[in-house]
Amino acid sequence: METNNQKNLNPMKITYFxxxxKMSAFASLMVLNExxxxxxxxxxxxxxGSPEGLYQMxxxxYQFDPELFEKLRVLKLDEWGGIPMSDPGSCHSYLNEKVLKPLHVSSDRYLAFDSAAPDPAEECRRIQEEIDHTGPIDCCILGLGKNGHIGFNEPASILQSDCHVAKLSAETIDHPLVQAMSQTPSFGMTVGMKGIMQSKKILLLxxxxxxxxxxxxLMEKEISTQLPASFLWLHGDVECLIDKTSC
Structure with missing residues (x-):
């Protein structure tokens, strides 16, 4: 039975595929509409893996309507810290291959953490200032970590609102992407919960x-810092798209 607090939560729109x-095709229609x-x-x-199909769509x-993407701006949600940007496992390499090059997003329309920044905390402050100046985010594309993280907002006793240097959980470090890297990242840099929650629209894939x-x-609708994704129930416009084979 739902508690009164659960009943008062925003109705996250949940669709199974x-x-x-099929999930990616539906997600692409939503992004194109925005x-x-x-x-x-x-x-x-x-x-x-979760948003990869969307980016392919x-x-x-783009092949049919390149003009639609001429002014699109991209913010890298997070990045592994302490590894070269050129590492095939970096978030930059991933986005460069699957988003920036295919959609011809120029460098002036791309906002990104530098994985090798000499002062990671200052780098996070830089990105936060850019978001505060040019944001809010119009459409935030998220995946769900096995431990319920979104971005590198990991389960913890408290969650940080601004862009920050994140301590990576054991589950995150155990990800196949990390295991394939030339060196193990020592930390993460990520958009904080404020940036995510102030987004006009959120797609959780x-x-x-x-x-x-x-x-x-997540489906229990209990808001907990131990499950950062649960805070999405407090947002007014979240589309949660779920591949049934993952359940």
């Missing part, structure tokens, strides 16, 4: 194995 390709309404759209782009659309428990906890 038979597979990730882009048609605002060509200067600022998207916060997550990396990983956007690339296909869930696919991949090992996420059953995180999905189950």
């Amino acid at each position: 038979d597979d990730s390709s 882009l048609r309404k605002k060509q200067y759209l600022l998207i916060a782009a997550a990396t990983g 956007l690339e296909k659309r 869930i696919t991949g194995s090992g996420k059953q428990e995180a999905i189950k906890k």
